[in-house]
Amino acid sequence: MVFYDRHAPNHRNHTRDLPDVSAFEGYKAQDTEAVIPTTQWEGECKRAKELGLEPADSIEDKREISCFQRGELPHWSGINTFLKAPYVEDVRKVGDYDVAIVGAPFDIGTTYRSGTRFGPQGIRRISSLYTPYSFELGIDLRERIKICDLGDIYCPANITKSHDQITKGVAHILAAGTLPIILGGDHSIGYPTARGIAQCIEGNVGIIHLDRHVDTQEKDMDEIMHTCPWFHATNIPNCPPANLVQLGIGGWQCPRPGVKHGRSMRTTILTIDDIERIGIEKTLEIALEVAWKGASAVFLSVDIDCVDAGFVPGTGWPEPGGFLPREMLALVRGIAKEGIAGMEVVEVSPPYDISDITSLLAVRAICDVLGTLVKHDRVGGRL
């Protein structure tokens, strides 16, 4: 006491009135956790011990720990699926799940840095850092939906054949009534992914595209590269260009042929400056209105390079001046509120990544979308 008085003689008196903290998200989130069930978690612990044996005698926590690891913990350990979701080897059983994670490890559509063929691996690996519970959303995915990891679509070294494979794989998942989440891969996969979704939707499909680049040219170096997905997707009869919204476009890397074609289609583009000026809420209002106008479903395509290059070093074409991570996350959550028929996260290139931060953000975007879909009862979208 003597020591403290001598060194802090004027410590403040705590006499000021505090605001009503019960209105804060943090306060409410603490309360919400109390009402989230733990049924599935307990089931997983039980299953872990059935499959992985009872723990050694010296282990005190007999409830959560098995001998061989078969569940979420420890996070650094185990076979690395997305969020440690069950790996479903028999793809005919995908309809048993609400959401299917699938990799499209394809990067021969890249025009500069390659490496996105390792995107699914990188994203899955760092997803082990996450739990299925979101504090602010007050959602535990494990308790609400069934997620599986289907592994990867087989992408051979040919653009057209790989695109055909991706279309078939995505359509297989959606036709089973399961929401496909595609881990890219370079952005050329946006075309075959949109094509697979469009095959399963009666009516038009709107596309909301987060990117620094327009990606609307017909060909690049004589092929359908990652600069080209929306030229081809908007030629799909039920994916009209009037329902394509492109958020975050800008900078010094938009090829003029793509801009020229985009002008002829009059796609809806909002730059980072536009979005900063009108705000996230207004941006969402415009994006949802355009994408959903006369459409029966919306496909969300997130190019991780829409975020400022400083946050996403592990990508094919980093561009300074993009979104802050929290802006991108607010956008994808706002889009997910109204439901989606599919989501892809593309252009994560682990060989260029630093401390997994690019992959980490890709996982977060997916988790925020899934949590929002669950919170607003949109798993299954408006299908």
Ligand SMILES: [Mn+2]
């Ligand atoms: Mn891009």
